[in-house]
Amino acid sequence: EAQVTQNPRYLITVTGKKLTVTCSQNMNHEYMSWYRQDPGLGLRQIYYSMNVEVTDKGDVPEGYKVSRKEKRNFPLILESPSPNQTSLYFCASNSGGSGTQYFGPGTRLLVL
Amino acid sequence: GENVEQHPSTLSVQEGDSAVIKCTYSDSASNYFPWYKQELGKRPQLIIDIRSNVGEKKDQRIAVTLNKTAKHFSLHITETQPEDSAVYFCAARRGAGGTSYGKLTFGQGTILTVHP
Numbered sequence A: 001e002a003q004v005t006q007n008p009r010y011l012i013t014v015t016g017k018k019l020t021v022t023c024s025q026n027m028n029h030e031y032m033s034w035y036r037q038d039p040g041l042g043l044r045q046i047y048y049s050m051n052v053e054v055t056d057k058g059d060v061p062e063g064y065k066v067s068r069k070e071k072r073n074f075p076l077i078l079e080s081p082s083p084n085q086t087s088l089y090f091c092a093s094n095s096g097g098s099g100t101q102y103f104g105p106g107t108r109l110l111v112l
Numbered sequence B: 001g002e003n004v005e006q007h008p009s010t011l012s013v014q015e016g017d018s019a020v021i022k023c024t025y026s027d028s029a030s031n032y033f034p035w036y037k038q039e040l041g042k043r044p045q046l047i048i049d050i051r052s053n054v055g056e057k058k059d060q061r062i063a064v065t066l067n068k069t070a071k072h073f074s075l076h077i078t079e080t081q082p083e084d085s086a087v088y089f090c091a092a093r094r095g096a097g098g099t100s101y102g103k104l105t106f107g108q109g110t111i112l113t114v115h116p
Helices: none
Strands: A004-007 A010-013 A019-025 A031-038 A042-051 A054-057 A076-078 A087-094 A107-111 B004-007 B010-014 B019-025 B030-038 B045-051 B056-059 B062-067 B072-077 B086-094 B104-106 B110-115
Touching (some): A004 A087, A019 A087, A042 B104, B004 B086, B019 B030, B045 B062, B072 B086
Antiparallel strands (some): A031 A087, A042 A054, A087 A107, B030 B086, B086 B104
């Protein structure tokens, strides 16, 4: 089954404790993205990747890192999480620059 | 960069009525405009999309129109049903030939409530 998976689905952590949210897709898509969703602000892009080893900042990259060492994986790293990073995070992938974007199930993060 | 504005932020209709959600975009290089539906607690899912070489597209009760000159596009849902209640997002994607190719920018979302 074609899908985008994320782990963990729920995470509670404390300020400053490094964490990684994994994202994996099995559709051989070149493009992968990370979004955060906050009430009233829609989906804001954090980082995106056009292919292996090619990444670029989205609209709200501060406080986040990403890497794309393999085509199927695109982890999101929070080196020193802060409470303002409490949010719902979605990973997504699509084929090329014009293909349909598929979303993962989401990761709900609470930073205390 | 691209900026997408979406209105209204909330929309309440009676079952059977039509619903219209409007979006405007700023980047004339954008050429792909998808609409996503997000039900409570779930991921956004594509419901319809339109490319810049087309003015209108329809899929059963859902239609999207695009006015490139005015840089706005709209989602039309006819004969609404309670299961249409969800958050709807529009988005715009930049075409090839420049920086940020493939980047998808979303509107702020519209909460649609269909009352039985």
